[in-house]
Amino acid sequence: MTSISIIGSGKMGAAIAEVAARAGSNIQIIKRSAASASAARPGFEYGVMGDDLTGDLVVLAVPYSAYPSILELYRDQIGERVVIDISNPIDFSTYDALKSPPDSSTAAELARQLPEGAAVVKAFNVNLGDTLVSGTNGTTTTTVLFAGDYADAKEAVRELIEAAGMRAVDAGPLTRARELEAMGFLQIIMAALGKTRYESGFTLLP
Structure with missing residues (x-):
């Protein structure tokens, strides 16, 4: 049985927790503090920032801007696990650009900051939480x-x-994370403009 630690208790963190629950995983949710809002659910293990991670998979369900503080606490721990980066580093002040370097991605930048051999996977960023x-x-x-x-x-x-x-x-090697982030960016903008629905969005037909 897979075990998963989700750092972040917002909408996407909760959505991925639902995914993990359907998969029968053991689930740990790390909140910013004990007072952070999240729906307590039987069967989930809750912790706060700084608590040891229990999952084999670690999902960073926080804004990209929070990654430095996460790495301060968990660099060594997540370097030994599969790390899932779900971020879309959109400049929400303009809705007109990604904050990641033009020749890179948040996933690639994260991998560079982790111990050698750390396994970073870009996933879920092209999916809206409702889906x-x-x-x-x-x-x-x-x-x-x-x-x-x-x-x-x-x-x-x-x-x-x-x-x-x-x-x-499978979209390919981690270098494809840049294209996935561009897709996520476009999908979020389209939903915000009412061109698509948050309950649907882009899909890939069989």
């Missing part, structure tokens, strides 16, 4: 695109996605 909770995107099964450089890490992510009843598609 993860429901497992459907409009009238189709939700597809989760992912990218990474380590086969074992990607297989662990694939197994989580498929065990939750969704479709998993």
